[in-house]
Amino acid sequence: MTGSDTPSTDRLIEVTLDEAGLAVPTPEIEQERKVAIHDLLEDNVFGIPSRDGKDIPPGPYKLRLAVRERRLVFEVATEAGGEAGEVHLALTPFNQVIRDYFQICESYFDAVKHLPPAQIEAIDMGRRGIHNEGSRLLMERLDGKITTDAATARRLFTLICVLHFKG
Numbered sequence: 001m002t003g004s005d006t007p008s009t010d011r012l013i014e015v016t017l018d019e020a021g022l023a024v025p026t027p028e029i030e031q032e033r034k035v036a037i038h039d040l041l042e043d044n045v046f047g048i049p050s051r052d053g054k055d056i057p058p059g060p061y062k063l064r065l066a067v068r069e070r071r072l073v074f075e076v077a078t079e080a081g082g083e084a085g086e087v088h089l090a091l092t093p094f095n096q097v098i099r100d101y102f103q104i105c106e107s108y109f110d111a112v113k114h115l116p117p118a119q120i121e122a123i124d125m126g127r128r129g130i131h132n133e134g135s136r137l138l139m140e141r142l143d144g145k146i147t148t149d150a151a152t153a154r155r156l157f158t159l160i161c162v163l164h165f166k167g
Contacts, residue, residue: 009059010047010147013079015040017163018066028109029162036158044155047147048076048085057084065156067091067163074146087145094141097134098164104130131157 015037025033046063048056057078064075072094074087104127111120135153138160142148148156 008045010045011060012040012044012046012063012152013060014062015159016062016064017159018064018068018073019163020066022163025162028105032105032158033162036155036162040152040155040159044152045147045149046152049144049147051144057082059084065159065163072160072163076146087142089141093137094134094160097130097137098161101127101130101134101161102164134161 017033046061047059048061050056060079061084062077062079062081064077066073066075070091072089072091074089076084076086078084104123108120108123108127111123115123131154134157135150138157139148139150139153142153
């Protein structure tokens with residue numbers, strides 16, 4: 001679904017990050033966060049499948065992402081603010097890809113300041129590859145808990161990385 005198509009109930013209308021205890025982001029990290037949230041709200045697929053016979057309130061949904069006790073927490077609310085569900089994922093499977101992503105992003109941000117376009121493009125291709133790996137892993141971990149598409153998972157992975165920024 002795109003912003004101009006018929007509205008779907010399987011979508012996000014608000015995304016917030018629980019930034020309690022997080023380091024102050026660099027301007028680059030802050031920009032990544034703003035772009036990811038903007039793009040996510042413009043076009044996304046986000047649904048909660050029924051499981052264990054429980055009725056799931058229909059969307060659209062509001063999402064709050066947090067890290068608590070070394071777990072990634074997706075707090076999902078209805079448009080009216082009622083609780084729609086909460087999904088907890090272990091962070092351990094994400095640790096390496098997040099480290100790799102930050103490392104290549106740092107290289108990319110440095111390259112933009114000093115290197116010619118061809119070298120920047122090569123680093124950016126690597127960055128996109130790691131980003132794709134992170135979004136694929138996220139989709140696997142959300143399977144059966146939250147329904148999403150690859151583009152939405154990519155943007156959510158960016159936000160997960162923001163929650164891991166150490167400064």
